[in-house]
Amino acid sequence: MTDQFAPPPALGCRSAPVLKQRGQREVFCGLTGIIWLHRKIQDAFFLVVGSRTCAHLLQSAAGVMIFAEPRFGTAILEESDLAGLNDAHAELDRTVNELLTRRPDIRQLFLVGSCPSEVIKLDLSRAAERLTQQFAPKVRVLEYSGSGIETTFTQGEDACLAAMVPVLPASDARELLVVGALPDVVEDQMLSLLEDLGVGPVRVLPARSIDAEMGIGENTVFALSQPFLGETHAALERRGARHLAAPFPFGDEGTTAWLAAIAAEFGTSDETFAQVTDAPRRRARAAIAQASEPLRDKSIFFFPDSQLEVPLARFLTRECGMSALEVGMPYIHDGIHGPDLDLLPQGPQISEGQDVDLQLDRCRAARPDLTVCGLGLANPLEAEGLSTKWAIELVFTPVHFYEQAGDLAALFARPLRRKSILSTSAEVAAE
Numbered sequence: 001m002t003d004q005f006a007p008p009p010a011l012g013c014r015s016a017p018v019l020k021q022r023g024q025r026e027v028f029c030g031l032t033g034i035i036w037l038h039r040k041i042q043d044a045f046f047l048v049v050g051s052r053t054c055a056h057l058l059q060s061a062a063g064v065m066i067f068a069e070p071r072f073g074t075a076i077l078e079e080s081d082l083a084g085l086n087d088a089h090a091e092l093d094r095t096v097n098e099l100l101t102r103r104p105d106i107r108q109l110f111l112v113g114s115c116p117s118e119v120i121k122l123d124l125s126r127a128a129e130r131l132t133q134q135f136a137p138k139v140r141v142l143e144y145s146g147s148g149i150e151t152t153f154t155q156g157e158d159a160c161l162a163a164m165v166p167v168l169p170a171s172d173a174r175e176l177l178v179v180g181a182l183p184d185v186v187e188d189q190m191l192s193l194l195e196d197l198g199v200g201p202v203r204v205l206p207a208r209s210i211d212a213e214m215g216i217g218e219n220t221v222f223a224l225s226q227p228f229l230g231e232t233h234a235a236l237e238r239r240g241a242r243h244l245a246a247p248f249p250f251g252d253e254g255t256t257a258w259l260a261a262i263a264a265e266f267g268t269s270d271e272t273f274a275q276v277t278d279a280p281r282r283r284a285r286a287a288i289a290q291a292s293e294p295l296r297d298k299s300i301f302f303f304p305d306s307q308l309e310v311p312l313a314r315f316l317t318r319e320c321g322m323s324a325l326e327v328g329m330p331y332i333h334d335g336i337h338g339p340d341l342d343l344l345p346q347g348p349q350i351s352e353g354q355d356v357d358l359q360l361d362r363c364r365a366a367r368p369d370l371t372v373c374g375l376g377l378a379n380p381l382e383a384e385g386l387s388t389k390w391a392i393e394l395v396f397t398p399v400h401f402y403e404q405a406g407d408l409a410a411l412f413a414r415p416l417r418r419k420s421i422l423s424t425s426a427e428v429a430a431e
């Protein structure tokens with residue numbers, strides 16, 4: 001493949017000065033990832049070792065569980081556990097034994113750490129080893145932390161996938177591994193595009209079941225579909241796999257650049273690439289043009305939350321006509337976010353980490369047309385007359401690849417459209 005499909009260069013932000021902030025952070029709990037991971041990994045069970053607060057968070061965030069046998073639950077740490085009076089390991093073993101006896105369909109069990117289990121320093125890695133020995137080969141027991149003390153909500157998925165990498169079998173096969181949990185319908189679209197490009201064999205992490213898992217080794221190349229997988233990226237490199245760095249597949253440009261990086265690695269010809277992508281590109285461009293009408297010439301400010309901020313800012317500025325004022329990321333990883341930063345036109349303040357009060361001051365001074373932030377900041381900012389978009393919606397909505405590009409633009413257009421309707425109605429009422 002030649003580079004004729006590469007997006008036109010911008011005077012990008014990769015070497016722009018980064019405002020690093022280490023103050024109070026407004027973050028959301030990493031347990032949230034269970035809500036989409038339990039749908040994706042169909043033979044897994046997520047057992048949160050936490051308090052009643054953790055149980056309430058999960059149950060209210062995932063109201064679906066009343067309709068089916070749930071695939072996540074909470075082993076409640078009582079006050080006596082927190083005071084160190086009980087042997088929490090014995091309690092945990094008893095709960096896991098009951099669960100696995102009652103649920104023979106479970107093939108993978110994730111023990112998920114929480115703030116309370118971290119506070120009492122409950123060693124879940126020891127528990128996972130012990131329980132794996134007890135239940136192997138039928139059930140694999142892994143552990144990761146979803147604690148919300150210091151993490152952003154997307155780090156839960158990263159920690160979960162990173163925990164899976166060391167136990168994948170070794171393989172010398174030359175394969176592409178696509179890493180990141182996507183809705184099944186979006187994953188199927190992606191697999192079909194890759195197949196048409198002649199790329200294969202292709203595996204995905206997380207696989208839908210333990211039987212579909214892949215081996216890994218020095219001939220594995222991997223592409224990330226989500227920009228918040230820094231720990232998983234490091235774990236895969238430790239296993240010898242090679243990362244194909246590319247912009248993330250949001251919008252027409254991002255999807256094309258992401259596919260082009262893979263196609264170049266697998267020797268796809270320019271003709272085949274054009275044949276496969278021309279029609280979906282045209283559809284994506286038309287859908288974006290229609291959905292992004294309210295976004296043209298509007299400004300946007302990103303608080304650090306989902307870790308999708310840089311790729312989304314690239315999409316909104318280059319394909320939807322917006323201007324970015326500040327693009328805040330919880331963490332910036334050059335190897336992962338560099339290709340998107342290269343394409344993000346110069347101008348916005350790039351910030352990493354957070355000192356929330358100072359950032360709120362900057363946001364109020366800038367008066368952006370749209371602010372992307374977490375749930376805790378959205379209501380106060382709306383009360384001050386600023387339009388907001390909840391970052392968390394972006395991981396619950398299918399937004400990747402060509403067919404979802406219009407929906408992605410529409411997600412950002414909706415709050416602006418609502419504001420304009422409300423102000424028109426107010427003007428009419430005042431007349």
Ligand code: SF4
Pocket residue numbers: 029030031050051053054055057113114115116146147148149
């Ligand atoms: S893990 Fe921490 S932040 Fe998350 S629900 Fe439990 S106590 Fe709250």
